[in-house]
Amino acid sequence: MPPALQLPDRQNWSCLGCGRCCRVHTIVLTGDEKERIEKLDWRGQNASLPQPWLESSSDKNSAAQPQLARQTDGACVFLTGEGRCLLQNLFGAEAKPRACRIFPFTFQPAGKKHIAAGLRFGCPSAASNRGRPLAQQNPDLQALAHLAIPPRANELPPPPVKPGCQLDWPAFLSLVHALGELLNDESVPLSIRWLQILAWTKTLETYEIVESDLPEVLPKLHKLIRAGVTAKDAAKGRPRRLTRAMFRLTAAQYARLDAPGETTGSWRHRWQLLRWACAFALGWGRTPSIQPELARVPFRQLDVPLKTNSSETEELLTRFFRIKISSLQFCGAAVYNMNFLEGIKNLALLHASILWLARWIALGRNREEPITEDLEQALTFADHNFAHSPGLGTFGARLRLNLLFDSGELAGLLGD
């Protein structure tokens, strides 16, 4: 029997045909995919394979792999003037490369009998919760899960909880469930829920985890954390200058939108990255021009903590993080092989980065405070990079993450 699919609740999605994914992703092909597209009956459809339809990666690290070529405006070679995929139009969805078929969905093994499905908010339709409820799309998603999950992947163990701590699937999933309970308690403001989650993470880091104790320990720990971390613990004052510099370096990675083909590894490109890194570390003057959809705004206006207490903002962010947790898109092979606890810290930093980005977008649109539309755009930018940007998985980025957590100042970046 195939593993059962676990779908996120309260989530809708349908493709709006906006073409964003066809402009911002680089699609690297396997040999099989290349051959399959070449062998399609183009003549029978009174069409021809656009030429050139392949290009080599300009990134030295992936030079050997062919990828789909770009039109002059950067769009995928198969994107039509009507915003549709030519391969899908002529030959059906099965003709598309695997990565295009799966996007924006994610699938992770969740034990021997289940697959956890998630959605990337890099797709604007997912961020704005438009389209059909996912529950109504189960058969289609089952087929995609089959495509996405390698055979026997469900037999692999879960990610470690922390270095040297490997649990079995039921115990690991009980921790995931407990984390979800803290996040989903909507009677508490989201910024406080994050403080509680960070305190819970810190406790588990120091506690010697014994599988058989978890059913008894986790409810007690919840009680303690809920009673111990309340609104009065919300961070007061601004984090230190060094903390803000480290944070901006990470948050800027989430703001990037490298046009395909731009990550060349050339000296010119490296020099540009170095200049941006210096600008974000110093935080003087205005933000550099790192992508066309973000205006240059003064750093001093950007580094102001954001209030997240409107019900719409809280609902949107809670929905986003609930999906990240329930779909296991925060640790293990899905996210730079992070262990469970490091993955939680990384989610907290992602949350802070989204708030920072939302303010940046709002300031560029002459608004002091972001509205829902700005936050949705921030989620689209951030989740495009989350778990995919090489810059966020480097040793330096992970060191910054752990330093921010250990300093206790990550809490000060999570909004009021």
Ligand code: SF4
């Ligand atoms: S970004 Fe989302 S809505 Fe837009 S074309 Fe891609 S899948 Fe469809």
